[in-house]
Amino acid sequence: MTTTGQQIEDLPSTLGEIREEFLAVPERERLQLLLEFSRELPDLPPRYQHAPGLLERVEECQSPVRAFAEVGTDGTVNLYATAPEEAPTTRGFASILVQGIAGLSPDEVLAIPDDYPTWLGLDRAVSPLRLRGMAGILQRTKRQIREQLIANSAAT
């Protein structure tokens, strides 16, 4: 098992708190919590709303979710994502990551365990197959950050 105490303590605070929120409620109520997250997915900032091509399609998700992680000029990361209203599970996954990643440093994001989605106690309520969609968003987020770090270091 990868859920050792060491790794959980290493989780960035918001992602750790989200995990605790899920584990604190009985399995059946975790779906309700995921639904609340899906409702909290923020709208895209205008510069992405007008240029949807900037967002990358996440192939691992059953529903069309598009996401893009950005290292800002202040050196912190923000993740932007959009998914249709009729795909609340995917919106919930995206929302957890958007909230959990906001304001982290690139290194902190890159250190998030790839299997974080399996730490939320959703295996039985949602099914591992569906959780792969969330892992897909996380993997792309990390890749996009690595690409920007390389591009930024080449530019300076």
Place this chain on the structure above:
Amino acid sequence: MTAPIDTDPRIQEYAHPERLVTTAWLAEHLGDEGIVVVESDEDVLLYETGHIPGAVKIDWHTDLNDPTVREYIPGDEFAALLSSKGISKDTTIILYGDKNNWWAAYAAWVFTIYGHEDVRLLDGGRGKWIAEGRELTTEVPNPASGNYPVAERDDVTFRIFKEGVLEHIGRGPLVDIRSFPEYTGERLHIPDYPEEGVLRGGHIPTAANVPWATAVAEDGTYKTRAELEAIYQEGGLGLTADDNIVTYCRIGERSSHTWFALHFLLGLENVKNYDGSWTEWGNAVRVPIVKGEEAGALV
């Protein structure tokens, strides 16, 4: 105590009009005794965002599949599941869901192999109900427990396994209802869907490709009987009442939608769904596979 049949003229044209109801019929019969409405979706949270009043939820993945073996839950668990949803053996079950009833049709097939008699689909599914501005609620019903007897699954009449399909090649029609690129082997999974780890692409020798959505009209309902006949029978695929037919897709869900059309709407008696489908066939050792556009033959 079977619920009345929908007398809509379009529904009445089908071979088994007792298997499909219109949204108008359901709106009229919501809350009738002996009817339980069941939502079955691809998205596990969609029901929670709002559903048809009184509808219960059954999830294809977390409810109907055994978590360990690749098989449906045992008969006693099926009975307990249906009882917990307020369903008894003589209940009229009305299934509906997202994606043009793709998963609802899958549930209808699973319920049928477990021997439930009165299983119907809401024609047009969740999409049509919502498009018509009909009522939704987030209130989850708390039905009185049904008294469902332990179910015995019939794995012969409407279900077929890999070994059976191997014997079937050359003896009857095979209908591959996946997208054309999956059929030819160009793609290993549904366009826009996740890769599911299949080692080989292509189709089962002799299979004809009729993507499942061919059977769906613009509003998400099934096409009319005449249109379905033109697609699957004379002038189209050429299926006849004497044929033993096998449908398959990726895990058996999309092909359940076609199975439903062939068996209940066109009245073809012998139609089996191969639920192992491509995620089994494309990974199996030494089974014959044809790549490309030709149906191919058993060699």
